[in-house]
Amino acid sequence: MKRRDFLRKSVGVTVASGTIMSLGGVTKAFAGTGKSNSSAYDMVAVKGGKPGEMFEKAIAELGGMSAFVKTGQTVVVKPNIGWDSPPERAANTNPELVGKIVEHCIAAGAKKVYVFDNTCDEWTRCYKNSGIESAVKTAGGVVVTGKDESMYREVQIPKGKILKSAKVHELILDSDVFINVPVLKNHGGATMSLTMKNLMGVVWDRGFWHQNDLHQCIADFATLRKPDLNIIDGFNVMKRNGPRGVSVDDVVNMKYQILSADMVASDTAAVKVFGIDVASVNHIGIAEQLGVGTTKLDELNIKRISI
Amino acid sequence: MIQKQFKKGRVILSLLFFVLIIVSFADIKGNIPAGYFKTVLYLQFIPSLLKLITPGTIISLGAIFVIILTFAGGRVYCSTICPLGVMQDIIIFVKRKISSKKRLKFKKALNLIRYPILVLGIVSLFFGGILFFNWLDPYANFGRIGAHIIQPVILGVNNLIAKILPSVGLMPLEARPFHFASFAFAAGVFLLVGIMSFFSGRLYCNTVCPVGTLLGLLSKVSLFKIRIDASSCTKCGKCQAACKANCINIKTLEVDETRCVSCFNCIPVCEDSSIKYKLSSKLKTQPAIAADNTDSKRRFLMVSAVGYLTAKSVSVFGAEEKNHVCFWRRGTVAPPGSLSIEHLKDRCVSCHLCISVCPTKVLQPSWLEYGVTGMLMPKMDFMHNFCNYECTKCGEVCPTGAIIHLPPEEKKLTQIGKVQFVQDDCIVETEGTSCGSCSEHCPTQAVKMVPYKNGLTIPETDTSICIGCGACEYACPVKDPHKAIFVASSLVHARAEKPKSEKIEYEETEEFPF
Numbered sequence: 170m171k172r173r174d175f176l177r178k179s180v181g182v183t184v185a186s187g188t189i190m191s192l193g194g195v196t197k198a199f200a201g202t203g204k205s206n207s208s209a210y211d212m213v214a215v216k217g218g219k220p221g222e223m224f225e226k227a228i229a230e231l232g233g234m235s236a237f238v239k240t241g242q243t244v245v246v247k248p249n250i251g252w253d254s255p256p257e258r259a260a261n262t263n264p265e266l267v268g269k270i271v272e273h274c275i276a277a278g279a280k281k282v283y284v285f286d287n288t289c290d291e292w293t294r295c296y297k298n299s300g301i302e303s304a305v306k307t308a309g310g311v312v313v314t315g316k317d318e319s320m321y322r323e324v325q326i327p328k329g330k331i332l333k334s335a336k337v338h339e340l341i342l343d344s345d346v347f348i349n350v351p352v353l354k355n356h357g358g359a360t361m362s363l364t365m366k367n368l369m370g371v372v373w374d375r376g377f378w379h380q381n382d383l384h385q386c387i388a389d390f391a392t393l394r395k396p397d398l399n400i401i402d403g404f405n406v407m408k409r410n411g412p413r414g415v416s417v418d419d420v421v422n423m424k425y426q427i428l429s430a431d432m433v434a435s436d437t438a439a440v441k442v443f444g445i446d447v448a449s450v451n452h453i454g455i456a457e458q459l460g461v462g463t464t465k466l467d468e469l470n471i472k473r474i475s476i
Numbered sequence: 477m478i479q480k481q482f483k484k485g486r487v488i489l490s491l492l493f494f495v496l497i498i499v500s501f502a503d504i505k506g507n508i509p510a511g512y513f514k515t516v517l518y519l520q521f522i523p524s525l526l527k528l529i530t531p532g533t534i535i536s537l538g539a540i541f542v543i544i545l546t547f548a549g550g551r552v553y554c555s556t557i558c559p560l561g562v563m564q565d566i567i568i569f570v571k572r573k574i575s576s577k578k579r580l581k582f583k584k585a586l587n588l589i590r591y592p593i594l595v596l597g598i599v600s601l602f603f604g605g606i607l608f609f610n611w612l613d614p615y616a617n618f619g620r621i622g623a624h625i626i627q628p629v630i631l632g633v634n635n636l637i638a639k640i641l642p643s644v645g646l647m648p649l650e651a652r653p654f655h656f657a658s659f660a661f662a663a664g665v666f667l668l669v670g671i672m673s674f675f676s677g678r679l680y681c682n683t684v685c686p687v688g689t690l691l692g693l694l695s696k697v698s699l700f701k702i703r704i705d706a707s708s709c710t711k712c713g714k715c716q717a718a719c720k721a722n723c724i725n726i727k728t729l730e731v732d733e734t735r736c737v738s739c740f741n742c743i744p745v746c747e748d749s750s751i752k753y754k755l756s757s758k759l760k761t762q763p764a765i766a767a768d769n770t771d772s773k774r775r776f777l778m779v780s781a782v783g784y785l786t787a788k789s790v791s792v793f794g795a796e797e798k799n800h801v802c803f804w805r806r807g808t809v810a811p812p813g814s815l816s817i818e819h820l821k822d823r824c825v826s827c828h829l830c831i832s833v834c835p836t837k838v839l840q841p842s843w844l845e846y847g848v849t850g851m852l853m854p855k856m857d858f859m860h861n862f863c864n865y866e867c868t869k870c871g872e873v874c875p876t877g878a879i880i881h882l883p884p885e886e887k888k889l890t891q892i893g894k895v896q897f898v899q900d901d902c903i904v905e906t907e908g909t910s911c912g913s914c915s916e917h918c919p920t921q922a923v924k925m926v927p928y929k930n931g932l933t934i935p936e937t938d939t940s941i942c943i944g945c946g947a948c949e950y951a952c953p954v955k956d957p958h959k960a961i962f963v964a965s966s967l968v969h970a971r972a973e974k975p976k977s978e979k980i981e982y983e984e985t986e987e988f989p990f
Contacts, residue, residue, distance in 0.1 A: 416977050
């Protein structure tokens, strides 16, 4: 692919020319990152290894979890737990990864680490059979239901074009730190399910999104509260029949992980890993126009780790 | 003397059964293992009898055990195993604690009510399915009380604690939508049985309940019966005053064994030890006559009931091949494992245990959707939710064989209905925007998004792999009644084809693609 080659080359040039620090500063403002962290990188991408060790290598490059979580803070981790499906089917975020994130948040001094999703299948079965509930509990976190409407609050989305307001889970609105952990997968309606699509699981009424231009609504919502950190789980990747999948045959063990505060950049990188044209995922382009982040990966300072 | 302890033993055993059954309706979080329900409900008479004659289920001998038990010791079932009976005993116990009128009296049996009800019940089997048992089976009635009164109370308490005492760590859980007819039926029976037992002891069991009447007939020839020893009896009347079945006549020193529920309340109150549970003297002296009369009557009732149900089951299975018809625009969809709407209507007593354990609450009571003879039986409500692909819970708990327990792999291929797509109503067509909600939820990809104009994708359906779980219908954002995709009921359930799939080739590359 010519486009990919071009990007790869230009990234190589960027690294070689030693302009890492200056570009890093520019793109941080561009990405609108809420937190300041001590790392020089806008994105860390890992290839190879196991989900837990991939995360540990990557977070170290970003200055450790303490760069994001301060002592006494509350943290909400939002994985994809949408389906009553076992880990090997990769419909949900890898439980080992979620457990490891919770563990690091607690080690960084978090007061409480909450994990939830507004699931598609019945939530108690999703939490249990995804392996996420037990991983979170073992790591010292708390799982919370996403199916109690009284825990959702109506908020305005000033930058939204179509989605002007939404009922959002209180944990997203009230927690000090928000970590978004989608699983990289194919999606019948949204083309790809990534960081921005994963945020559909923090709102109450998803039907509205489907009724009123799904891609626009996904991008609109991404303007509300940007996660402090996005971690895309590309360890097992559902290549087709997403977001639910039919069998393990739909899954490829690609062993990728992408960490960034920029949702648009994260999704762009993930789509490239997946192997389709970024332009085919409409909400990524729309979100870039709304100023959520950048698709220009060659302008970012990316750390690539191979295990 | 050891017989004075019988009552204590009966009370302990009956409370144990009662609590075990309540627990099965109290399982709001779905933590109880599958085997529990059928073990606890194994001895429930009507469910077990229905299951006995259902092919394809594990042979159920609970009803036969109850019959043997009755031949041995009278209506032990009614005072120990039957949850509605134990519920009445609790009401009677409370009444006797609070009321000043403690002495109960002998009353005549209301044979003109109880025998016609039993005969009517059995005769109705030949004409209107099991509707009569659906309404009168004591287990089914207790089940509805469990599902529509006890479970909501437990759920309410759970949610209240979750709200006001978050430190306990309980999660608020979603309640099933209120179903007026079921609640009214459950509450009505609870009030009726409650009032009858409060004022007249086991009146319901001895006049209305067909199981009580049937087992009463069998009790005529039971080996052990309550008998009064005329030589030592002082006619103090304490036994009569303690008898909640009103079946001890102190004047004639007779005990009506058709109404005696073998509760043993009379034994410990007798200071002269004159009333005892002993080998029937009648049986010893003149067994032939005693057995003959009732035996033939009983045999007729039993044989006709079993014969009818067997004949019915054969006809259902015979029809499976040719009678495969779909209703247009939905129809009522029966749960997976119920084989066909006809099978469900032949076996289900509407105890609502399946409804009360259904994790997604897609399973809800019907009203008249299955017709009058299917009133209150479980139906799939895809407006409320959809059937969880991996779940086999309803079949795991069903005590009658109305919903057969399918292994997960079998359930995933059981077609209870077929998807119907109405493109003219689809968001992609009407609004020109992406959606994919239906396909997103489809576990077999019988609903698949395929390329459409302007880079959009639109659903395409393949009914050969559709199992009718209703996920597409539930997820479709178009407001009813114009859902663009829905499941049309299959009268007789069929077997879907397994979704085809091939491994994806993937070559790992050294370099990052960005």
